[in-house]
Every structure is written in structure tokens, then in C-alpha cells.
Amino acid sequence: MYHLAIDIGASSGRHIAGWREDGEIRMEEVYRFPNGVREADGRLVWDMDALLLHIKTGIDRALERFPAMESLSIDTWGCDYVLLRDEVEVWPCYAYRDSRTEAVIPAVHERIPFAELYTRTGCQFQPFNTIYQLYADKLAGRLEGVTDFLMIPEYLMWKLTGAKTREYTNATTTGLVNVKTKQFDLELAERLRLPLNLFPALHQPGTAIGEYKGVRVVLCATHDTASAVEGIPMEGEQLYISSGTWSLLGVKSPVPITGRGSREANYSNEGGVGYIRYQKNIMGMWIVNRLRDELCPNKPFALIAAEAERSAFDATVDVNARQFLAPERMTAAFDASLPAKPERIGDYFRCACRSLALSYRDAILELEANTGKSYEKLYIVGGGAKNALLNQLTAQATGKEVIALPIEATALGNLNIQMEVK
Numbered sequence: 001m002y003h004l005a006i007d008i009g010a011s012s013g014r015h016i017a018g019w020r021e022d023g024e025i026r027m028e029e030v031y032r033f034p035n036g037v038r039e040a041d042g043r044l045v046w047d048m049d050a051l052l053l054h055i056k057t058g059i060d061r062a063l064e065r066f067p068a069m070e071s072l073s074i075d076t077w078g079c080d081y082v083l084l085r086d087e088v089e090v091w092p093c094y095a096y097r098d099s100r101t102e103a104v105i106p107a108v109h110e111r112i113p114f115a116e117l118y119t120r121t122g123c124q125f126q127p128f129n130t131i132y133q134l135y136a137d138k139l140a141g142r143l144e145g146v147t148d149f150l151m152i153p154e155y156l157m158w159k160l161t162g163a164k165t166r167e168y169t170n171a172t173t174t175g176l177v178n179v180k181t182k183q184f185d186l187e188l189a190e191r192l193r194l195p196l197n198l199f200p201a202l203h204q205p206g207t208a209i210g211e212y213k214g215v216r217v218v219l220c221a222t223h224d225t226a227s228a229v230e231g232i233p234m235e236g237e238q239l240y241i242s243s244g245t246w247s248l249l250g251v252k253s254p255v256p257i258t259g260r261g262s263r264e265a266n267y268s269n270e271g272g273v274g275y276i277r278y279q280k281n282i283m284g285m286w287i288v289n290r291l292r293d294e295l296c297p298n299k300p301f302a303l304i305a306a307e308a309e310r311s312a313f314d315a316t317v318d319v320n321a322r323q324f325l326a327p328e329r330m331t332a333a334f335d336a337s338l339p340a341k342p343e344r345i346g347d348y349f350r351c352a353c354r355s356l357a358l359s360y361r362d363a364i365l366e367l368e369a370n371t372g373k374s375y376e377k378l379y380i381v382g383g384g385a386k387n388a389l390l391n392q393l394t395a396q397a398t399g400k401e402v403i404a405l406p407i408e409a410t411a412l413g414n415l416n417i418q419m420e421v422k
Contacts, residue, residue: 002018003018003418004017009244010245033058074222083149084150120178123268169272172270203219230417231408234377234379243383249360257371287352304346311346311349356390381410
């Protein structure tokens with residue numbers, strides 16, 4: 001039987017068919033497409049029409065190649081969503097990198113202090129968390145008459161099946177899911193005066209929700225990091241980094257960890273498949289890719305890495321500082337944050353990779369203090385696993401055995417869940 005994982009990141013998406021053969025999952029990419037935010041009326045938004053068109057085109061390609069497709073599922077990044085008034089979308093669909101939430105965060109924390117939010121939800125603070133986005137919508141009048149809000153993969157699967165189904169792992173990125181009940185915390189919604197009808201029951205990964213062109217549509221772990229963790233062949237309880245636009249560093253935990261140390265270190269307790277993903281958002285390949293776009297867009301990464309290895313530039317930056325989130329020019333953000341401007345292209349990339357490695361080290365020290373455990377191995381999957389220089393610098397900075405797996409871990413986890421559905 002064949003299954004289709006549609007894995008969509010902030011910069012690209014891919015359709016990957018999978019099947020079991022000789023006891024292993026085999027995969028074949030059948031379609032790839034670009035994705036990215038665009039500016040509209042001074043705001044950063046997603047082009048959902050284009051995204052949906054690519055999804056349907058990719059499914060058609062997959063069916064041409066594998067007509068006997070048993071199921072499909074979609075995973076994406078977290079936090080973002082589409083509002084609906086019954087069957088009609090409320091546009092635009094804002095992107096998490098937009099700054100519209102900055103003005104409302106203090107108002108949310110006046111109603112619910114962040115310490116209480118963290119205790120109830122275990123969700124780390126990020127200015128783009130759904131809770132702040134929805135409150136910005138409320139103040140802007142965008143919630144008037146709204147009947148539903150669907151996270152991006154839920155919206156896309158609704159467009160395929162007509163079923164409005166909410167999935168647990170992605171919902172845990174909203175800052176509105178109770179870490180104990182694993183359902184939306186309606187008291188939080190009441191205190192923010194958000195419409196309670198927006199927060200129905202959540203469903204676990206592995207739920208079948210409908211069909212599209214005769215193919216069963218299933219909920220995977222629709223938050224891409226949740227699927228990625230399901231796809232990592234880890235030995236025992238070890239550290240992981242899902243390395244893409246963001247680096248998601250964490251461990252699987254049987255219980256949430258919501259003490260003061262976790263809150264101050266801004267660790268998140270997000271939904272996994274039968275466990276908690278105790279993890280932290282760290283800046284990822286976003287800065288490296290942006291530097292490449294600006295400095296040498298046509299140069300292969302192998303040549304860039306060679307130049308970075310020859311560089312003796314030792315200054316570093318705080319890659320998690322606000323100025324690196326969505327600068328007009330990444331090189332300018334580096335220049336403004338360094339005591340001396342880099343002279344060569346290799347200097348910028350060495351600085352970026354060393355800075356990322358040091359941020360991983362600091363996050364691991366926090367994690368080990370909060371869990372009371374020490375870990376020997378660090379598994380790295382995703383696009384960043386292919387960056388040999390970054391892997392080497394990470395091993396040096398952390399003292400961990402780095403196991404880089406340049407596999408499609410997210411697609412593999414997506415497929416694993418589909419294959420378990422009876």
C-alpha cells in the first residue's frame with residue numbers, strides 16, 4: 001500500500017510517497033514547490049490559494065505515479081491559521097513573521113500573567129503564538145461572525161475533504177491548550193473574551209477525517225516538528241534538533257515540565273504522539289539561507305562551507321535576538337550586531353554557524369538543568385543536517401556525539417502515523 005506525506009515548510013513544500021518494503025519504509029519525492037511569505041498592504045501574509053493549488057497538483061502527480069494510494073496527510077509549521085465565517089474565508093492569512101502582535105502582547109498579559117499562562121499551557125513565549133494573533137484579530141474586529149479558526153494543515157485538509165477537524169500537536173503551538181487535559185483551555189479563552197465556539201474538541205494523530213479523489217485523508221502529527229520527531233530513529237532518550245528555518249531542540253518527556261526554570265529558559269511543552277516534546281525554538285537555517293540569498297545566491301553550499309572553514313573570523317552574535325527574525329537585509333543585521341564588519345563571504349557564514357552552535361550549547365545546558373538529566377547524543381534531522389560545518393561546530397561547542405541524519409524525517413514521521421491507521 002502507498003501513502004502520501006505532504007510536508008510544507010515556510011520556504012518550500014514536498015509530496016513524498018511512501019510504502020513498506022522488506023521491513024523498511026521506502027520513500028520517493030513526487031512533487032516539490034516553493035513557499036514563502038509575501039507582503040500585502042504592509043503586512044506579511046501567506047498565499048493560501050497558491051498553496052492549495054500546489055497541494056492538489058502534487059496529489060495528481062502522486063496518483064499518476066502510484067494510482068493505488070491508500071491515504072494522505074498534511075503537516076506544516078505551527079501558530080498560523082485561517083479564520084472562517086461558516087464556509088467563507090476571512091482574508092488575509094497572516095504569517096507569523098508579521099509584527100501585528102507586538103502591540104497586543106502587554107494587553108494579553110494584563111488579563112493573564114505569562115507565569116500563569118505557562119503553568120496552564122506549558123507553551124513557550126513567542127510573539128507570534130496564536131493566542132496573541134487571535135487577540136490582535138479580536139481588537140481589529142476580525143473575529144466578528146467568525147465560526148471557526150483552522151490551523152494551516154487543518155484548513156488545507158478541510159479544502160480537500162469538507163471536514164473541519166482540529167489536531168492536538170499543532171494546537172499545542174497556540175498557547176491555548178491545557179497541558180494536563182490536552183484540550184483547549186476554555187477559561188483562558190473566556191478571560192480574553194475570545195468566542196468559545198472557536199475551540200472545539202481536539203483529535204489525536206491517526207484520526208481518519210474524510211476522502212479526496214478516493215484517497216483516505218488522515219490526521220498525522222500536523223505540526224511538522226511533531227512529525228519530524230516521530231521520524232527520528234533515536235536510541236533511547238536522547239536530544240534532537242529538527243533543523244530547518246527554525247532549530248527545534250528538545251527531548252521526549254513522559255510528563256510536562258512547567259517549573260520556573262523551564263519558564264525562564266522559555267522551553268515549551270508541545271504535543272507528541274504519546275509524549276511531550278520538551279523543546280525550545282532556536283534560530284535555524286533562516287539566517288544562513290538569507291545570507292546566501294544576499295551574498296552568493298548561485299554558489300553551492302559546499303563552496304560556501306569551504307570558504308567558512310578557511311575563515312578566521314571569531315566574533316559571534318546572539319542569533320535569537322529580535323533583529324534577526326525578519327530584517328530587510330540579513331547582512332546589515334549582522335553588521336550592526338558585530339564589533340567589526342566581516343570582510344569576506346566566508347566570515348559571515350562562519351559567524352552564523354558558530355553563533356548557531358553556541359546557541360545550541362546554551363539551550364542544552366538549560367535543558368539538562370531543567371530535566372535533571374544528562375544526554376550523550378544529539379540527533380539532527382532536517383535541512384540543517386546537511387551542513388557539515390555546523391554539525392562539526394555543534395559537536396565542539398556541546399561536547400555531544402552529533403548524529404546527523406539528512407533524511408526526510410518529517411515525511412517519515414507523517415507516513416509512520418498513516419501506516420498505523422487501520
